[in-house]
Amino acid sequence: MRIEWTEDLALGIPEMDKQHQELIALINDFYNAVERGERDEGIRALFEGVDRYAVFHFSAEEAFLEQIGYPELAPHRETHAMFRREYLTAMERHEAGDRKAVRDLVAFLFSWLYTHIQKTDKRYSAFFHQQAG
Template sequence: MKIEFSSKGGAAMSLQWTEDLAVGQPQIDSQHREMFQRFDAFMEACSKRHGLEHLRELFAFLDRYVAEHFQAEEALMEDQGYADLEAHRQQHVHFRRRLADLRDELDAAGPTVHVLVHTNKVLLFWLTEHIKAEDRRFGEHLRRKAGSVRANLSESG
């Protein structure tokens, strides 16, 4: 993961997906890349003082992303016998609740600076902590499992 701060034209931050975040499964990695790209574009809009205008668009993306990505990720974890699936699933439930709370706040108050800042904080934490740590741990599980399959094939071949 690459985080850059720039003082040009205000306080801008760029958060970019890097290969070290890959779990090794193309669909999941592609979805993670898209999340990083969307957040980076949103941060760019915020740096140009257009973040409030893009909040509803961001939430529309997040609604689709969470539904599709979490389902795909959890199905793969189950298929691959991931021991920490239930704990991981609970983190997804918690994130969905946080997004629902933010969505409720957005619907009640409209696109306010408070909602904007809180949304940025929640997403930044998710990207830097959950994907960087928890999803990478699943990637390590996939690599270990693939390594043991290769070892078994070479022993039997």
């Protein structure tokens, strides 16, 4: 199972769409590495790459939402924080020797991101386009 960025994930905000595409590409690399049984060092490097980019993207997105005066910024910020906690926990489980943790993590990443973009991010996109008239 993997996801592709398709038009149904488009927000119509070029910078955010570009970052979502990049994040999906990084998660796909992670997924492929897990599938081909990549060694721990490789998995760790990809994990860190996804984490670093996710942190960058979330803060860019939150800055954008602040800039447009998005009223639901606080709960949106909280979903990003929850995501990251969950992500780091899965990685700790992996480091502790839980082989299933990474597979669960990748499945979680895909479903979380897809739903987050489709439901939560689309709300700010609607707000933004309404404001922009």
